[in-house]
Amino acid sequence: SQTIHQWPATLVQPVGSPLSLECTVEGTSNPNLYWYRQAAGRGLQLLFYSVGIGQISSEVPQNLSASRPQDRQFILSSKKLLLSDSGFYLCASDSGGNQETQYFGPGTRLLVL
Amino acid sequence: AQSVAQPEDQVNVAEGNPLTVKCTYSVSGNPYLFWYVQYPNRGLQFLLKYITGDNLVKGSYGFEAEFNKSQTSFHLKKPSALVSDSALYFCAVRLRNTGGFKTIFGAGTRLFVKA
Numbered sequence: 455s456q457t458i459h460q461w462p463a464t465l466v467q468p469v470g471s472p473l474s475l476e477c478t479v480e481g482t483s484n485p486n487l488y489w490y491r492q493a494a495g496r497g498l499q500l501l502f503y504s505v506g507i508g509q510i511s512s513e514v515p516q517n518l519s520a521s522r523p524q525d526r527q528f529i530l531s532s533k534k535l536l537l538s539d540s541g542f543y544l545c546a547s548d549s550g551g552n553q554e555t556q557y558f559g560p561g562t563r564l565l566v567l
Numbered sequence: 568a569q570s571v572a573q574p575e576d577q578v579n580v581a582e583g584n585p586l587t588v589k590c591t592y593s594v595s596g597n598p599y600l601f602w603y604v605q606y607p608n609r610g611l612q613f614l615l616k617y618i619t620g621d622n623l624v625k626g627s628y629g630f631e632a633e634f635n636k637s638q639t640s641f642h643l644k645k646p647s648a649l650v651s652d653s654a655l656y657f658c659a660v661r662l663r664n665t666g667g668f669k670t671i672f673g674a675g676t677r678l679f680v681k682a
Contacts, residue, residue: 458610486667497674498611498657505667544610552661552668553599553618558610 456481458559460545466565473518473532475562477545480526487528488546488556489520498544504528505550540566569594571660573673580648581681588643588676590658599661600641601670602632606654614656617641628652648680 457480467473479485486505490498500513502520510520517536521529528545543562548554572591580586592598599618603611615626622634632643643656658673 496655498672500669503669542608546611548670550667552663553616554661554668555601555613555616556603556611556659556670558603558612560610561608563608 456485456547456557458545458547458557460543460559460562462562463560464563464565466567467535469537469566470534473530473535473539473564475530475543475545475564477528477530477559478526479528479547482526482547482549484525484550485547486550487522488548489518489528489530490544490546492542492544492561502530535566537566540564569660569662569671571658571671571673573656573658573676575676576674577677577679579679579681582650583647586645586648586652586678586680588656588658588678590641590643590673592639592641592658592660594660594662596663598641600632600634601659601661602626602630602641602643603657603659603672604628604654605657605675611657614643648678650680650682653678653680 459478488503489501492498504510504522518532545559546556548556570593601616602614605611614630615624617624617634625631630645655675655677657675659670
């Protein structure tokens with residue numbers, strides 16, 4: 455099975471500061487990678503997904519961007535954080551097939567003040 | 568539109584009683600259905616999935632789910648609830664998307680098991 459690492463685990467940032475969250479994957483190659491945001495311990499909002507290096511699809515317009523510089527590395531960034539960017543960010547991975555289970559990282563809790 | 572619905576925001580059950588967390592779906596073609604669980608401040612964990620075959624699927628921690636094609640449902644069940652089952656549960660469906668597949672998650676149902 456796949457193992458997803460995320461860091462940092464918790465982050466407190468001022469409004470207007472930059473952001474970089476990192477996700478790395480072990481146990482697979484050429485995975486599909488995803489960034490989700492979860493607000494208030496409820497539903498998941500898909501932010502970005504990637505089917506390969508340098509290939510990023512955005513699901514919703516927003517203040518964030520994503521990059522995939524290596525096969526098993528996925529980065530979520532912002533140039534200037536907003537209060538509304540606060541939330542729990544989850545990175546996930548799967549192997550791309552129709553029956554595939556998604557594997558999730560432990561998450562990063564971001565608080566923008 | 569293809570979607571997954573979890574009609575209950577919260578389910579309360581006493582320890583030792585059976586539990587059911589409901590899920591209905593709306594997809595074209597054959598559905599690939601999943602249940603995930605999330606404990607506080609953690610990522611989601613896979614519980615079980617239905618791909619084909621037997622309508623009753625058994626998964627981790629004693630959970631099972633029944634696929635009902637006529638009712639387009641995939642309810643999660645456990646015969647005897649434990650306090651440690653208290654968590655947030657997500658139903659999901661795997662869909663074909665541009666360039667491959669993607670997973671659509673329901674809004675989640677919070678399960679409280681009282682001792």
